[in-house]
Each structure stands twice: as structure tokens, then as C-alpha cells.
Amino acid sequence: MEAGVFRQVAPVLVVDDDTDWGMECAFALRQMGYEPFVASNADEAQALFRTHDISIAIVDYNLPGLDGIALIRELSRYADEHERQLRFIIATGHATKDIAIDAMRASAADFLEKPISPVDLRRALQRVQGLPEAVGERKVLLDRMSQLSGELQRLAGLIDEPVPSAHLGRPAEIAPVLPGGEVDSAQLRKFIKDLLRKESKRREIGGGELFGDPTWAMLLDLLLAKIEARRVSVSSACIASGAPMSTALRLVRRLVDEDVLCRLPDEQDKRRHFLVINPKFEQPLMVYLTEQLHSGG
Structure with a gap:
């Protein structure tokens, strides 16, 4: 006793x-x-x-x-x-x-x-x-x-290397028709990866999160995940934001509270959750990125 x-x-x-x-x-x-x-x-x-x-x-x-x-x-x-x-x-x-x-x-x-x-x-x-x-x-x-x-290899692929095809799965059907024409998922994927690469380099200039935008980096990573038909865990989204983990976790909570993000439980591991962008925000973001892609921005 x-x-x-x-x-x-x-x-x-x-x-x-x-x-x-x-x-x-x-x-x-x-x-x-x-x-x-x-x-x-x-x-x-x-x-x-x-x-x-x-x-x-x-x-x-x-x-x-x-x-x-x-x-x-x-x-x-x-x-x-x-x-x-x-x-x-x-x-x-x-x-x-x-x-x-x-x-x-x-x-x-x-x-x-x-x-x-x-x-x-x-x-x-x-x-x-x-x-x-x-x-x-x-x-x-x-x-x-x-x-x-496996998680680190995926995150490294966002910045410096092409993501191995074994990890991509079948491309998701995302916004097949947008203003300006049909979305080319391959071009859009490359464009988002370029934005993530630039975001990473900008953070390096400031020695961390000072010159970065954690929310934008997190949303870009989630949009890229939608194109690549893969799921993003909460911890993965936090790492992708470039912010300290506690700061990123508070950001996730706020975005979920504001209905920008949705948490989905992992059916195989109840302790883990995945994040997706709320469809009412995802579509406008895809439109915006597609317009930027077409305009060369």
C-alpha cells in the first residue's frame, strides 16, 4: 500500500x-x-x-x-x-x-x-x-x-526535394473549375511548394518565426496535402508552420475555434487528430492561389 x-x-x-x-x-x-x-x-x-x-x-x-x-x-x-x-x-x-x-x-x-x-x-x-x-x-x-x-522526410520534401510518389496517393479532386480555367493540380502543387520554400527562407532571415507567417505556412501545407491526397496530423501542421510548437498549437486551437480548420479523429488511433481546412475557406484560398499562379504572382 x-x-x-x-x-x-x-x-x-x-x-x-x-x-x-x-x-x-x-x-x-x-x-x-x-x-x-x-x-x-x-x-x-x-x-x-x-x-x-x-x-x-x-x-x-x-x-x-x-x-x-x-x-x-x-x-x-x-x-x-x-x-x-x-x-x-x-x-x-x-x-x-x-x-x-x-x-x-x-x-x-x-x-x-x-x-x-x-x-x-x-x-x-x-x-x-x-x-x-x-x-x-x-x-x-x-x-x-x-x-x-517518415514525418521528417515528408516535411523535408516540402522544402527541398520532390515528394516520393509512394507517399502521394491518388490526387484529390479539388475545385475542377475555377475562374480563369481548369485547375492544373500539378502546376498548383509546384506553385504552393515554391511558396513554402520562400516562406522557409524568409523565416531563416529572421532567425526563426520573426519574419515568417505561421498561419499562412500552415494553410499552404494543408492545401498541398489536399492536392496530394494525404492527411496532416496536428503535430505535422504545427511543425510546418515554422513556429515553436506551443505557439503553433495555440494557433491551431484558435483556427479551429474560428472554424477555419476542422479536426478529424484518426479512426485507427483515437489519440491522434488530423487537420483540414473548412471547405468554405478552402475554395476561396484555391481560387486566390490559382489567380496568383495564372498572373505569375
Whole structure:
């Protein structure tokens, strides 16, 4: 009985400079029966770890100053010196295979991509508490990397490479007749990809989202998905926006609330949702892009 009570009040350290996400994560942890401690930087995290009996830490990969991987190494060194156990979960809003590899090398027990659902968070915590050895930890991370690989390849294809035909499926029937003539889906697809490429380069000039337009990038990606007859998950749409994951997630919520986007549940995985543009906005957007294409804009 006492062991069960201990698990219910197990302290968990959350380290993220995004205070909104930190508070959301802390709320979810409390709902699950954990005791959250939230830090916004490495110094706060180290101070909390030294003064509390924390054995699990959820660390954001991109932290100001000392990054997430470096912080994990510092906390691990301190834990070893004081004979304490500490397991890590890496969280990131911009997931890449390199980050997953870094997490594995730093002996992180799990790897989560934002937005993180309460179900995924609970399962990650259960895995962390139940993994008996490093072999199990590596398997979890390798599985994560495998799942991530397909998504990253698709996003890379939007910017630099043609999308492999195996991922396209049959082109969707979209607005067969528009002002100015019939829509050429191949030309329109190329035009939208060019716009996404320009949007990406514009973000790079500003060092991130400063010069970008996350809403427009997200809508372009969803329109492209319609042409290519593929589905776009919420996390994929967030990544395509170019904004930090928490910012992009708030944008998705607003667009859904304003009926610009619609969320569709995945019939095979009830935890996941796909996004589509509301038809009453999709048609005008297609007309606008087609006119831009025909005018050379």
C-alpha cells in the first residue's frame, strides 16, 4: 500500500523556458497524481533537484544558456556523486533524428514531441518508472526515431526535394473549375511548394518565426496535402508552420475555434487528430492561389 502511495506522489521536474507549456505539463502531472516542480532554466532546475527528492525529469531540448542535453549531463553527474537515481524524458517542439540520437546518447529514457497529449505523457512516465535497463531505454528511443523518420522526410520534401510518389496517393479532386480555367493540380502543387520554400527562407532571415507567417505556412501545407491526397496530423501542421510548437498549437486551437480548420479523429488511433481546412475557406484560398499562379504572382 505504501509503495502505491509513493508512486502517486512521485515528484517530477519539468524544465522548459516556455512557461505556458510548463504550466500545462504541471497541470497534467497533478491530474495523474504526480508532484510537479517547474523550472524555466538550467539554474532553477539544478537548485530544485538539489533540494527535492526528484527521480524523473522532463527536459526541453532547447533551453536558453545550458541546453537540455548539457543539463541532463550536469544533473546526471550530480545524481551519481550523491548516489541518487534520475531518469530523463526529452521533450521538443522541433523534432529531428539528430535530437533523438542526442537524447539516446545522453541516456534519456524517452523522447516526446510537442504537443504532448496527457495519454502519451502518462505512458512515457510509466515506461520510465518501469524500464529495468538501458537496453529497454534504447529500444524506446529507436522506436521513436523510426516513427519520426517518415514525418521528417515528408516535411523535408516540402522544402527541398520532390515528394516520393509512394507517399502521394491518388490526387484529390479539388475545385475542377475555377475562374480563369481548369485547375492544373500539378502546376498548383509546384506553385504552393515554391511558396513554402520562400516562406522557409524568409523565416531563416529572421532567425526563426520573426519574419515568417505561421498561419499562412500552415494553410499552404494543408492545401498541398489536399492536392496530394494525404492527411496532416496536428503535430505535422504545427511543425510546418515554422513556429515553436506551443505557439503553433495555440494557433491551431484558435483556427479551429474560428472554424477555419476542422479536426478529424484518426479512426485507427483515437489519440491522434488530423487537420483540414473548412471547405468554405478552402475554395476561396484555391481560387486566390490559382489567380496568383495564372498572373505569375
